[in-house]
Amino acid sequence: MIKEEKVPFETMVFSGITFKVxxxxxxxxxxxxxxDFNNQKIYNVFEDxxxxPDYEENPIFLLAENDVEMDLFEMDFSTEEHPDIFILGFIFKGNLTVSKLISSYDTDNSPALIVLGKTTTVNINLFGSVHYLGGGLQCDTLAGEYNHGELFVKGDLTAWLIYSDDMLFHFERFTDVQAIIxxxxxxxxxxxNVQDTDGSIITVENYLPSTHKLSDIVEDSFIENSDYNEEILGNNYLDVFKEGLSILDYDKKEKYMYAxxxxxxxxxxxxxxxxxxxxxxxxxxxxxxGTTYLFIPFDYEGKKYSQISEEISNGFNIRMRALWCHEDQEIMIILEYLDENGDPKYQWMNDENAPGIEFFCVKNAVMKTFEILTAEVVEEDDEEDETEYADYSNRFSLEEYASQFGNYKLPEDLVKLYEFEQEYGVETYSECFGLTITDDKTGIKTWSEEKEFYNSFIEFAGANGSGSSYAYWIIDNDLNNCPIVVFGDEGGxxxxxxxxxxLIQLLTLDTEISVDFDKAYFYQDEEYYEESENREEFREWVKEEFNLNAVETNEEADEIVEEAQRKYKEKFNDFLVKFGIEISEEDE
Structure with missing residues (x-):
């Protein structure tokens, strides 16, 4: 039985509102x-x-039993008046109205926001926990960031822009939504609500791809380009959010309405x-x-058609296409969700004037496909139906890749992995993994600028979607005898x-590595796991090339990591301490 915690006081003021503790x-x-929408419980407050967490002193929730109105609501774990408490979440039984901004504390970790009534604000920026808005949401812009966050919204959603950067959003229904990015x-x-094979109506959750580019609806000064040449919100948008102002450009109506x-x-x-x-x-x-972009002309029932389409694989199985009938001068817009055989399970289909955000995502896909299909050719492979194009290529030659290794010879096993990736594509065989060229050691130098330190590592691959990297720790002139470490993007x-x-065997689990200060581990969540497009080909290749069985469970992955740490951890920690790098108390 879990011992019931005592609260340090009955009430507490946060953002000018008196909450019950x-x-x-x-x-x-x-x-x-x-x-959630699969009838699974969202919260277990005892999960540690x-x-x-249960390791923090004075853990509490703050409860508002009535409707609440405030100017600005920026969640935090404590206050200046009460620095020794730890707020696990804010619970609002009634409606929550915030005139400027609702914001989480940090992308890694934040108190949870739970509103049972309606939530109304101008801007809402969430991350760092699982949040729940049970009575609908009305806002100008909803933004979410990083995979430590998740949001469930039940009821009506009214928003001009929904923007996600690696954070899952779940919605019951769109009442009035202009753009999803x-x-x-x-x-x-x-x-x-879709029709099942027996004719009955069932409710299913579907991923909805982006309906626009940011530049179609957001004011240009708030847009930056990511490392992947994708448009992302720039940091200065938070300053505007806090003022309760909009980052949207309403003069771009012709663009975001696809006029x-x-x-x-x-x-x-x-x-x-x-x-x-x-x-x-x-x-x-x-x-x-893992995405196919296609233009193809064809004949059907005596009429000539041209089709532009985008098909997203990688476990999503979504196809968006627009068809032009040359004889009738008609355009048909189709959004399809496909089964494992590539056949439509259900679809939305109408002409180009039909309302509905489902058709906006098709129009966006057509625009993107056209850009890709007309991009400048860099290199062409006649044997495969695949071509590399400027700004869309993650490929590089083996000679270019080897340049970061200096005088060290590439391990033959790494060369084999390079050849596999060249054939199947980066991040298509193991979640968020891809070989990279990093020859300036900029990231490693953030740990220590002593030459002896940063020259003791060779980065060679991206480890996860948030910027961590794999590197050889050079303790031998033969890299085959060197262990592999992970540098966490936010510590550790x-x-x-x-x-x-x-490492190749670990990659067969098809789950990106999690890195924090205390440890690095692989955890595959069965509820949210989505198989990479070429996982099975990779597993078969690993078995054939190295006679290694695929890692099937988190526990098997733990054993491989623990085996390496039994052999190298103490020596590695001594090396880190030598350069003044803090290690976990568990490792001391």
Missing amino acids: INRHEAHNIIGDLT TWRF SANRPDVLICS DFRNQFINMVEVLSETEELKENGKIVRHIS VHVVAENTQK
Whole structure:
């Protein structure tokens, strides 16, 4: 039985509002039965994880039992008046109205926001915990960041812009939404009523791809380009959020409403139809990081059609396409969700004038596909139906890759992995993993600028989606005899594998590594796991090339990491301390 915690005081003022102070047990009685859209419970306040830890002194929840109105609500774990308490979450039983901004504390960890009534604000910026808005949300812009966050919104959603940068959003229904933008993969889910095979109506959650580029709706000064040449919100947007002002450019209405889509689409078809590549191959196709971009003309029932489409694999299985019938001069817009055989499970289909955000995502896909198909050719492979293009290529030659290794010879196992990745694509066989060129040691120098330190490592791969990297720790002239460490993007550096083969075996779990100050570990969450496009090909290759079985469980991954740490951890920690780098108390 879990001992019930005492609260340090009955009430507490936060952001000018007097809250009731409650413990975990009281919070459990209020939020313990809240469910997601698959009827699974969302909160377990006794779980003792980074969300609701029990190692902090004076852990509490703050409860507002009535409707609340405030100017600015920036969540924090404590206050200046009460620095010794630790706020696990804010619970609002009624409506929450904030005139400027609702914001989480930090991308890694934040108190949870739980509102049972309606939430109304201008801007809302969430991350760092699982948040729940049970009575709908009305706002100008909703932004979410980083995979430590997740949001569930039940009821009506009214928003001009929903923006996600690696954070899952779950919505019951869109009442009035103008734009959805995911910075990378689709991260926004919406419930839809669809017809089952027996004719009954069922509710399913579907990922909805981006409907626009940021530049279609956001004021230009708030937009930056990421490392992947994708548009992302710039840091200065938070200053505007705090003032309760909008980052949106309402003068761009023609762009975000796709007012001229018909003429634009016909022009795209005409341009692509005149290319030499189409005349030679009968179609134009690109395969990039698990997504297929295609232009193809065809005949159907005696009529001539041209189609531009984008199909997202990697576990999403979404196809968006627009068709132009040359005889009828009609355009058809289609959003499809595919089964494991590539056949439509359900679809949305209408002409180009049909309302609905489902059709905006198709129009966005068409625009993006046209840009990719007309991009400048860098290198062409005649054997495969795949071509590398400027700004869309993560490929580099083996000689270029080897340059960062200096006088050290590339391990043969790493060369084999390079060849596999060249064939199948970066990040397509193990989640968020890809070989990289990092020859200036900029990241490692943030740990120590002593030459002896940074010359003791060779970075060679990206480890996860947040910027961590894998590196050889050079303790031998033969890199085959050197362990592999991971440098965390937000702290923590740890030994993870004895050698290249052991790291390759870890990659078969198909889950990115998690790195914090105390440890590095692999954790595959069965509920949210999505198989990489080429996982099975990778597993078969690992078995055939190295006679290694695929890692099936988190426990098996732990054993490989622990084996490496038993061999190298003490020696590695001594090395870090030598350069004044702090290590975990557990390691001392």
